[in-house]
Amino acid sequence: QVQLVESGGGVVQPGRSLRLSCAASGFTFSNYGMHWVRQAPGKGLEWVAVIWYDGSNKYYADSVKGRFSISRDNSKNTVYLQMNSLRAEDTAVYFCARLGGGWCVDYWGQGTLLTVSS
Amino acid sequence: QTVVTQEPSFSVSPGGTVTLTCGLSSGSVSTSYYPSWYQQTPGQAPRTLIYNTNTRSSGVPDRFSGSILGNKAALTITGAQADDESDYYCVLYMGSGIWVFGGGTKLTVL
Numbered sequence: 066q067v068q069l070v071e072s073g074g075g076v077v078q079p080g081r082s083l084r085l086s087c088a089a090s091g092f093t094f095s096n097y098g099m100h101w102v103r104q105a106p107g108k109g110l111e112w113v114a115v116i117w118y119d120g121s122n123k124y125y126a127d128s129v130k131g132r133f134s135i136s137r138d139n140s141k142n143t144v145y146l147q148m149n150s151l152r153a154e155d156t157a158v159y160f161c162a163r164l165g166g167g168w169c170v171d172y173w174g175q176g177t178l179l180t181v182s183s
Numbered sequence: 184q185t186v187v188t189q190e191p192s193f194s195v196s197p198g199g200t201v202t203l204t205c206g207l208s209s210g211s212v213s214t215s216y217y218p219s220w221y222q223q224t225p226g227q228a229p230r231t232l233i234y235n236t237n238t239r240s241s242g243v244p245d246r247f248s249g250s251i252l253g254n255k256a257a258l259t260i261t262g263a264q265a266d267d268e269s270d271y272y273c274v275l276y277m278g279s280g281i282w283v284f285g286g287g288t289k290l291t292v293l
Contacts, residue, residue, distance in 0.1 A: 085188025124280030169219040
């Protein structure tokens, strides 16, 4: 079955960097685009970024553009989110998710919590 | 700045029918936005219910259905059950690799 397992969250100071990872299994990873979606404490879901199945295209929400970078390693079945210049408002649970048919998010990981605080 | 709108909260009686909507601050939602719907309970990852306007995800009961109603996407729950009490989110594909979530609807079943 499809499994997505995020890692790399934690507590980081404002202005610092962190990289999240998402290990995928149970499907042919190189055939699917992948998203990152986040949820601040007590708030709704916010789409963050997407990467095409082959890494050829990457798109970002305005709130993270220029600071975050999505990448993937199809040999390791892993997608990454490099986060630079972190701000308190980046504090959230970060979910990785698969880009499914019909331009949807079809499978979700359990999420990893990032806290940006001094 | 495109805003996707959802009712902040809704209430339904057990066994009743409720329709949640997903609109745009400017313009109409059509199938071209590939609306999809997600259910989330506190502390859990979202669960995909509906994608591509009206296609149920695997394992989703047929009492959940999606449609376009007027100028909005809609999620209808028929025969609401206690465990349908959750937050529901829609997301629209805006094209050019951009997705936007709605603010979510908190559904109470009582």
